[in-house]
Amino acid sequence: MPLSLTVADEVRALAPGFLYVAVEARDLDGTLGGGDATAALLDDAARRLADRLGGRPPHEDPHMAAWRRAYTAFGAKPSRTRNSAEALARRALADGGLPRINPLVDLYNAVSVAHLVPLGGEDADRIEGGMRLVRARGDEPFATTAGGEPVEERPESGEVVWCDDRGVTCRRWNWRQGVRTRLTAESGNALFLLEGMSPVEGAALHAAAEELAGHLERLSPGARITLAGPAS
Template identity: 75%
Template structure:
């Protein structure tokens, strides 16, 4: 993989059971949501409902573990939910899952079906390597508010993904920045699937394999590789 990924020791000490998979995809063809990507989302919502069987998303053991991780670095998990829990709540609501674009739909579907946080970054906009760190508090985070581009900063001690230019995702996997998000013109991407105990390694790998398969179907000819951390 051309991009290096690092998890800082301070994060591992905070949440020892954390692991991830990286799915690297090159030569993708993105575009507006379509029938194929919408079908992935609809199937994911169905599988989620079967999995939860009437329970709320936060009652799932993996989501409970993420709530504990958020509490450990000072976030309020009922206010700033991890991305998988937030998507699951939308999947179960009347409006259903949002349609964003083909690539985002694909990884959102895997996130919901497996109840695992998944993020996607445009690899051509990542500067240097990617690191999961506890923030100092002065790192720039490019986002949008009220329709305008703004720069925010994480709280000191907050767990964030960052590259050499700044934060790419705040509160671990709560909110992605605008600088590296996947757009309709993205062709090269890095997807991160993040898990905590009690999710097993086999469950994590199954989610990664499903995402790789979806990407290959949506973008025939794309080069998709799944990487496990060393």
């Protein structure tokens, strides 16, 4: 059964132009056959991004500008806490390039950068109940690390967060993912969320999701992939 995903009315009111596509992958080989293919995809994504921007900084892209406005609307400072796509894009254009984390994360990071859309992945077996995009009360638990040690934080009141029945899975919309549900090479079932903000249209977001699904099918033969959306 597909995971339940809901967007609270208070989030819709904050950002009427928000939409998302969900990609569910079941029976995955989380290693994706090793890291060579995903390393090549990361390199290609950086080239595609540079062509798209044509020398402009990522925050001047209309889609990234729209995300900055949404972050400002719930009280975040977008020049300090950037959405995940802008943060990755800045790293892709820097001398060090994109980080290598693990095959599943590297794959979705590559698609995020190539299309300049926020894209995150969750281990579906670690999600408790459905996923909800809400404005935080401020007392929800968020499992993360500090200095290499596990810590539990709380979001700010009014902050936009993804959460499940146990707590926050991603803070400030798509700024920082928690450790509890993150993907690893041992993950066998995954949920990927591609998020867009007007002026990005559903067709463009769906094209990015189709690219992700195609890579998953190629690198993990036998995986069962389903797409849902665009939804607002």
